[in-house]
Amino acid sequence: MNEQQLIKQLNSLKEIRPDEGFASTLKAQLAIEEMDSSRFYLLSQSLVSSFSVGVAILLFIFIALGGVASTLKGPLFPTLEGVDKNTLASEASDIQNKIDKSINDVDYLSEDRKLARANISDTSYESSEDEEIDQLLEDAISY
Amino acid sequence: MLEGEENLVEEAKQGNPEAFGQLYDHYLPKIYRFVLIKVAYREQAEDITQQTFFKAWRSMKRYQSKGYPFGSWLYRIARNSVIDHYRKTKEEVDIENVSEEILGVDNTLSQNLDSKFEWETILKSIKSLNDIEQDVLIMRFVEDMQHSEVARVVDKSENAVKVIQHRAIKKLEERLK
Numbered sequence: 001m002n003e004q005q006l007i008k009q010l011n012s013l014k015e016i017r018p019d020e021g022f023a024s025t026l027k028a029q030l031a032i033e034e035m036d037s038s039r040f041y042l043l044s045q046s047l048v049s050s051f052s053v054g055v056a057i058l059l060f061i062f063i064a065l066g067g068v069a070s071t072l073k074g075p076l077f078p079t080l081e082g083v084d085k086n087t088l089a090s091e092a093s094d095i096q097n098k099i100d101k102s103i104n105d106v107d108y109l110s111e112d113r114k115l116a117r118a119n120i121s122d123t124s125y126e127s128s129e130d131e132e133i134d135q136l137l138e139d140a141i142s143y
Numbered sequence: 144m145l146e147g148e149e150n151l152v153e154e155a156k157q158g159n160p161e162a163f164g165q166l167y168d169h170y171l172p173k174i175y176r177f178v179l180i181k182v183a184y185r186e187q188a189e190d191i192t193q194q195t196f197f198k199a200w201r202s203m204k205r206y207q208s209k210g211y212p213f214g215s216w217l218y219r220i221a222r223n224s225v226i227d228h229y230r231k232t233k234e235e236v237d238i239e240n241v242s243e244e245i246l247g248v249d250n251t252l253s254q255n256l257d258s259k260f261e262w263e264t265i266l267k268s269i270k271s272l273n274d275i276e277q278d279v280l281i282m283r284f285v286e287d288m289q290h291s292e293v294a295r296v297v298d299k300s301e302n303a304v305k306v307i308q309h310r311a312i313k314k315l316e317e318r319l320k
Contacts, residue, residue, distance in 0.1 A: 001319045003312055009265050010284035018175040022189050027167055029193075030200055031160050 144212040145169045152213050155203050163200060170214055171196070173286055174221050180269060180281050181225050191228055195221040211295050214288075218296040222278060268318045275299075276311035283308055 001009075145151070145166065154162035174195055179188035198220050199206075206216060269277055278297055282288040283304075290301045290308075297304065 001316060003316065006312060006315055006319065007284050010280060011287075013176065013180060013262070013265065013281075013285045016176045016179055017172050018189070018192070019185075023171055026171075026193050026196060027164060030163065030167065030196060033197060033200060 144214070148213055149208065152206070152208065156206060158204075163203065166213055167196060170217050173214065174217055176285060177218060177281050178221055178225060180266065180285065181274075181277055182228065183266060183270065187228065191221065191224045194224050198224070211292060215292050215295045218282065222296065226274070264319065268315050271318060272311055272314060276307055276314070279304055279307045280311050280315070 148166070151162045151165050155166060171192070175188060175192045178191045178195070179185065182188050182191065195217060199217055206213075269280060272280070275297055279293055282293045282296065283290075288296075290304050294301045294304045297307075299307070
């Protein structure tokens with residue numbers, strides 16, 4: 001079979017047609033579907049736009065009232081620890097004090113260590129003098 | 144392309160069922176034929192065709208023409224529906240067992256075909272091609288669509304479609320020797 005014959009054969013498949021009963025049933029179903037989907041579409045569009053406007057208004061009010069800090073400080077809301085500005089400042093101050101105390105401890109320990117070293121070196125010097133005296137005494141006795 | 148199609152599409156987008164009905168009348172045989180040649184069973188073809196038109200109708204408001212006939216969009220939906228169908232069922236069609244009655248083909252079809260190459264043989268040969276080759280052959284030679292339109296449906300360039308068409312024809316010639 002050459003290309004022309006093949007194309008002719010393919011073209012003859014145009015004869016395939018849907019069943020008339022199927023075609024009319026589907027058309028009727030689509031007509032019903034149209035009414036439902038249109039209503040649903042309009043309803044969903046209306047809900048979506050109402051929701052968007054509502055969210056925008058709430059956001060505007062929230063910002064106008066001063067955001068999270070001032071909203072949570074109000075009389076209607078309990079102040080949450082760690083969120084309030086003053087609490088955060090006092091927590092930071094506590095941490096700073098702890099750090100300062102640790103630095104002082106380190107300084108003290110390092111001074112203490114220097115003193116201990118000096119004492120050790122003095123002791124070793126004295127012991128060498130004693131040994132020298134002992135040696136001289138022993139030499140004197142031997143004479 | 145259907146006469147006054149752009150106006151009908153615009154009216155259908157506004158929710159006019161009569162306008163969509165006219166588009167349906169024009170495109171139903173084409174979409175049904177496209178699907179039937181690919182799946183080979185009338186009942187499956189009817190189910191997929193039904194899904195195609197329901198999807199189209201539900202998404203009508205979002206449809207954008209972009210200069211192509213409305214049919215291109217319908218073929219795309221039908222093509223995806225056939226792919227989904229095979230993904231779900233994973234069944235192989237034995238075309239040898241498919242009769243004219245099952246396909247719903249008019250009896251005159253077999254009289255028009257050459258005695259050596261009856262419609263079963265043609266359908267069987269088309270089924271042996273890969274998906275995109277089937278799509279291109281059906282749209283080009285059964286539905287007489289332009290290369291540009293076929294390219295839009297299968298998401299390829301016009302040149303790619305020409306190459307696929309050439310390859311598919313050669314394969315069919317080989318198989319029908």
